[in-house]
Amino acid sequence: MGDDTRAFGCERYAGDLAELALGSLAGRDRARALDHVESCPRCAEELEQLTRVADTLVQVAPEVDPPMGFEVRLFERMGVTPADRSHRRWRVPRWVPVVAAAAAALAVGLGLTLTSSTAPTVSAPARTHDGVVSAPLVEHGETVGRVAFGGTQPWMSMMLADSSARGTVDCVVVTKDGVTHHVGSFVARAGYGAWIAPLRVAPADVRSAEVVSPSGTVIATATLG
Amino acid sequence: MVRESRVAEGDLSDEALLAGMAVGEQSAAVSFVRRYQRRVFGLAYSMTGDAGVAEDVAQEAMTRVWRHAPVFDPRRGSVASWVLTITRNLAIDALRLRRAVPTDPDEFSGAALRSGEHVPEDAVPRGDARDTVRAALGVLPVEQRRAVVLAAVYGRTALEISESEGIPLGTAKTRIRTALMRLRAAVEHAEGARDG
Numbered sequence: 001m002g003d004d005t006r007a008f009g010c011e012r013y014a015g016d017l018a019e020l021a022l023g024s025l026a027g028r029d030r031a032r033a034l035d036h037v038e039s040c041p042r043c044a045e046e047l048e049q050l051t052r053v054a055d056t057l058v059q060v061a062p063e064v065d066p067p068m069g070f071e072v073r074l075f076e077r078m079g080v081t082p083a084d085r086s087h088r089r090w091r092v093p094r095w096v097p098v099v100a101a102a103a104a105a106l107a108v109g110l111g112l113t114l115t116s117s118t119a120p121t122v123s124a125p126a127r128t129h130d131g132v133v134s135a136p137l138v139e140h141g142e143t144v145g146r147v148a149f150g151g152t153q154p155w156m157s158m159m160l161a162d163s164s165a166r167g168t169v170d171c172v173v174v175t176k177d178g179v180t181h182h183v184g185s186f187v188a189r190a191g192y193g194a195w196i197a198p199l200r201v202a203p204a205d206v207r208s209a210e211v212v213s214p215s216g217t218v219i220a221t222a223t224l225g
Numbered sequence: 226m227v228r229e230s231r232v233a234e235g236d237l238s239d240e241a242l243l244a245g246m247a248v249g250e251q252s253a254a255v256s257f258v259r260r261y262q263r264r265v266f267g268l269a270y271s272m273t274g275d276a277g278v279a280e281d282v283a284q285e286a287m288t289r290v291w292r293h294a295p296v297f298d299p300r301r302g303s304v305a306s307w308v309l310t311i312t313r314n315l316a317i318d319a320l321r322l323r324r325a326v327p328t329d330p331d332e333f334s335g336a337a338l339r340s341g342e343h344v345p346e347d348a349v350p351r352g353d354a355r356d357t358v359r360a361a362l363g364v365l366p367v368e369q370r371r372a373v374v375l376a377a378v379y380g381r382t383a384l385e386i387s388e389s390e391g392i393p394l395g396t397a398k399t400r401i402r403t404a405l406m407r408l409r410a411a412v413e414h415a416e417g418a419r420d421g
Contacts, residue, residue, distance in 0.1 A: 014402075015398050015399075015402055017402075018401055018402040018405040018406070019376065019382075019383055019398070019401060019402075021405065022373075022376040022377050022401065022405065023380065024376045024380065024381060024382045024383065024401075025382070025383075026382055049409055049413075050405055050406075050409060051302075052302075052354075052412075053358065053405060053408045053409045053412055054377050054405065055302055055303075055306040055310065056306075056354045056355055056358045056412070057358060057362075057373065057374070057377040057378060057408070058268065058306070058309045058310060058313050058377060058378055059264075059305055059306065059309050059355050059358075060337040060340075060355055060358055060359045060362065061264070061267050061268040061271040061272075061309075061333070061336070061337055061340075061378075062267050062271060062336045062337060062339065062340030063263035063264050063267045063340065064263060064266050064267035064270050064271070065263060065266070066262055066263070066266040066280060066283060067276055067280055070262065070266070070280060070283070070284075071258065071259075071262065073280075073284065074258060074262070074283075074284050074287055074288070075255070075258070077284055077288055078254060078258075078287065078288050078291050080251045080254045080255060080258075080291070081251060082251075082255045
């Protein structure tokens with residue numbers, strides 16, 4: 001680690017990083033080590049790598065068949081009713097995502113929900129406390145999804161539900177100077193999809209976002225400002 | 226056309242299933258449970274050595290995953306890591322509450338190694354970090370393996386390990402750190418070999 005190590009005082013914390021990664025460091029030692037990691041990119045990276053290995057250690061346990069009836073008891077507890085158990089293939093669910101988890105986590109962070117069973121509503125753009133701007137995607141006057149923009153390294157997320165989008169569609173944004181920018185293409189399955197991508201324009205400059213079919217028809221629009 | 230509008234449940238990623246659960250899709254929950262129940266129960270059983278306790282732990286873990294799916298953050302790690310860490314923490318709580326005796330870390334390691342069903346050098350071509358770590362665990366000195374398993378799986382602090390193993394605190398810390406560094410080196414080596 002050399003001079004950088006001395007500059008950051010890393011050698012004092014070298015022994016703590018492993019325990020920090022394993023989650024077994026406690027009290028003041030943990031607080032001190034975390035303080036150091038926050039200000040030391042080298043140790044932060046080291047901690048990330050060690051944490052990845054520590055997490056994998058929990059995963060090496062053997063797989064074991066649960067006792068008879070486990071699944072039935074579990075579904076009852078979860079309030080879940082399995083469909084035809086012999087049916088091992090099922091319809092593409094309405095939430096099939098491209099990068100769904102990221103978008104779902106984001107949506108939750110924004111307090112967004114999308115369900116097809118509720119009556120569609122159209123609401124105004126919203127700005128969250130961390131500067132993220134979101135707006136409904138509207139198709140023929142009905143909300144069919146949501147877009148959000150934000151980040152110091154700008155990103156854009158989009159979720160569609162019950163839209164008429166099918167197959168590969170384009171996402172474009174129109175900036176306040178009237179210029180259209182292509183952000184990316186993604187696959188909407190049966191009108192549903194979730195997607196997140198880097199944005200190459202400043203979120204504050206975005207006037208609207210559109211979902212566009214391959215033929216150039218605008219399927220849905222979100223107006224931001 | 227029906228065939229085109231359907232996908233096998235195995236085609237969906239863990240993240241996709243969890244995203245479905247986050248919006249209340251029961252079909253996603255069913256698939257997720259079927260995909261993970263053997264791993265979740267396996268971890269709980271490996272730690273507690275008691276099928277009844279393990280079932281309680283596994284059921285609670287799956288229920289929490291279902292309930293908390295919306296807060297899963299993929300930037301913080303994989304779905305498997307999240308689910309199995311929830312399971313591990315519940316198993317630790319169950320052991321403490323019931324004052325039960327956890328399985329010996331050697332038994333845990335032995336079961337993990339047997340489940341690999343291959344020799345360490347096979348780990349690289351298989352390309353799974355679990356295989357690599359499992360294989361590397363198998364070649365660690367036994368005292369280091371015990372220390373790192375006690376810390377990573379059973380949530381023991383270095384002080385607790387020093388007491389249970391009858392060794393100085395500094396030795397416990399060294400064993401934990403050395404073991405984890407060796408495992409990391411094995412993972413890096415495997416990744417380097419894969420990347421060419």
